Amino acid sequence: MTATAEKQVTAQRDASKPITMVAAINEALDQALERNPDVYIFGEDVGIMGGVFRATDGLQARYGEERVFDTPLAEAGIMGMAIGMGLAGLKPVAEMQFAGFIYPALDQIMSHLGRYRHRTRSRFSLPVVVRAPYGGGVHTPEQHADSPEAILAHVPGIKVVIPSNPQDAKGLLLAAIEDPDPVMFFESIKMYRSLKQEVDLGYYIIPLGQARIHREGTDLTLICYGGMVEICDKAAEAAAQAGISAEIIDLRTISPLDTDTLLESVRKTGRAVIVTEAPRTAGFHSEIAAVIAEEAVDSLLAPVVRVTGFDAPYPPFTAIEDKYRPTPTRVAKAMRQVMDY
C-alpha cells in the first residue's frame, strides 16, 4: 500500500456504517464511477434492473446509460468488448452474471485478457475488472454455484481476488479498479447478504496480493477465502471450546498469492488445513499445499489436509447441497485429523 493510500484508509476510519457485502460492492462501484470518468459498468441486466443480485442497483439512474449499460446476452462478447475498451484506455468493469457462465468467455480471457500486455511488451495494458458471483450455499439452479477460481488463477497475467466480508469487498474492489492489469473479482453469493459489517464510508483501497489474519491462533492454520471464511470461523469457534487454538488466514487474493503471510502462520502453528468449495482435483488448494510442502515442510507437525468440494458438478439439489460444500463439521474433522496425527 502506498503511503497516500494508507492515509486515505486512516482518514476514513471514524465514519462507518453496517452494511452487507453486496451493498459494499455497490458503494465501491458508485465511488469508482464518481471518482474516475473512465469507469464504465456493463453486463447483462446491470442497468435498470441493477443486476440480479442488485450489486449495480441505482447506478444507471445516477450515472446514466452511457456509463452503466446493458449488453446483449453473450459472455464472450462482453469480455471481448471489455478488452477493446481497455485497449482504448477506458476502465471497463464488466459483470459476468454468474461465475459458472464465464466459460464461453474463457477464450477471450486466456487468449487475450491475460496476455495482451505481454504480447505488446506493455504497449497495451488491459485495466479490466470482471466481477462474477460464485459459489454455493443459497440453493441456486444448475450451473449457478461453480467456483472456477483455479482455472483463472492458472492464467498468466490475471489477478484473482475473492473477498470474504463487506469491508474487504469494498476496498479490494476499489484496488482492483485502480489496478492497471486485469482482475477477476469473485463474489461469494452466500456472503452477499449473510452478514453486515461496519464499512468505512469514504474511498479506501485494500492492496491486492495481501492476505489477512482473520483470527489469531497457535495450534493450526486454516487457510481459506471468500465464502469459506465464515465456515472456518464457525469451525474455529467450536474448536476453541475444545481447547484448540486455530488461526485463520483469509487469502483475499489468490493470484498473486501472499505466500509470506500464509507460510509465517504455518511455520508458527505447524499444521495446515486448506478449505475451498471448488472441486478437489487440481484446485487452488493444491497450489497452496504445494507451496507449504516446498517452503515449510520442516515446520510441519502433520500432513497438510484439504477440505473441498468433490470432483463432480455442483449439485443443485437443495436437500444434499450442503453435503458438497464444506461445512464447519467437515472442517472440524480435518482439524482433528491434523491435531491427532
Place this chain on the structure above:
Amino acid sequence: MSKTTTQTPAGGAEQMPPAAAEAMNKSVLQPQAEGQPEVPMLQFITPEGTLNPDLEGGESRLPDPETQLWLYRQMRRIRHFDERAWVLYRQGKMGVFPPYGGMEASQAGTTAALTTEDWLFPTYRDTGAALTYGLPIKQTVAYWRSSPHGWYMPENLKVTPFYIPIATQYPQAVGAALAEKKKGTRNVAMAFIGDGGSSEGDFHEGLNFAGALNAPCVFILQNNGWAISVPTTTQTKAQNLSRRADGYGIPGIRVDGNDILAVYSVSRDAVERARNGEGPTLIETVTFRIKPHTVADDVTRYRPEEMTAGWDEKDPVRRLRAYLLAQGTLTEESEAALLEEIHTEFEEAVAAADSLPDPTPAEIVDHVFAEPTPQLKKQRAQIMEENGA
C-alpha cells in the same frame, strides 16, 4: 460437400479423386447454391483491367487517378513484402509466415481508408493490411521472426498484434470502437476475419454487439475460399457471407476483393458512415488465397492446381496495372522507379531487423503485469541464475 472429400490419399493431391477435385473446383468458382439468391458483387474494374461496363455511374465511381496510383503503390509494396518473406523463410531468416499473396487489394484497399487515429485489428494473414496501415517493415519482420522486438507495438499506432485465435478480435474491435465513441472522437475500428472465422461464435457476437450498441466498426470478411484445407462450401451452407449482416441489422456489402478500386471505395464509405455515427458495416471481400496457408503448408494436398491458375488471372495487382497503363496513369518507367524504391525500403528495413539484438532469457517473465508479482520476481531470479546472468 462432405468433409471426407477434402481428404486425400497419402502421396498428395495428384491422387485426388477427379470427382472430389471437380466438386471443390465448382465450390469456389461457382459459388451459387440452389434457392439462395445471388448477392451482387460490386466491381469497378474487370479482371482484364477495363472499366466494368455494367458499373452504375461508370467512371465517376472511381477514385481520382492520383489515388489510383497511390493504391497501386500500396499493393506493390505489400506484394514485395509477401514475396520476399517467402525467400527469407527459405533462407532461415524468417519464421513461419502466413502469406497473403493474391489478397493485396482486399488488404490494402480496406486499410487505406483508415488513419492512424483509427484502430486496426489484423489476423495473422493480414500483414499486408498492417503494413498499409503503417506498421514498420522492420517491426513486422521482427514479429514474424518471433523476436520480442516485433512485439513492442509502436506507441503512435493503434494497431494490435496479429491475432492468432480466430474471430476473437471482432468483439474487441467493438469495445475499442465504443470507447472512441464514448470519448467523443470520430475514430473507428476495423477488424479482419476470413471465411473460416465467420463460423466462430465471436464473429456473430461481435456483429450483434456492434449493431445493438451502434459501434463505429468496419468488419472486413476476407472470403479467400479456404480455411487451411477446408473450402468455404464445407465451412458453411451459406453462399453469401455478406448477408449474415442482415441478421444483426447492419449493412452487408459484397465486393470483388481483387478489385482495389471497388474495395477502397466501399471501405471509405463504411468508415465514413461509422465516423458519422451511422454504425457498423460488414464488408465481404471475395478474393482468393493464391498461396498456401503458411509457408510450411503443402497446398497441393488439398487444392487442385487448375483452381489456382483460374484465380491467378484475376490477380489484383495485374488488374489495376493493366488499367493504369491503358489510362497512361502509370508507365513502364514510372513503375520501374516505384519498384526500385520499394526494393530499397524493404532491404533497409530487413537490415535494420537483422541488427536487433537477441532477447535475454529474463524477458520471458517481463511484461506480465505492470508491477511484477513476488512469484514473477522469484522466477526471474531463477532464470537469471540458470542462465548465468
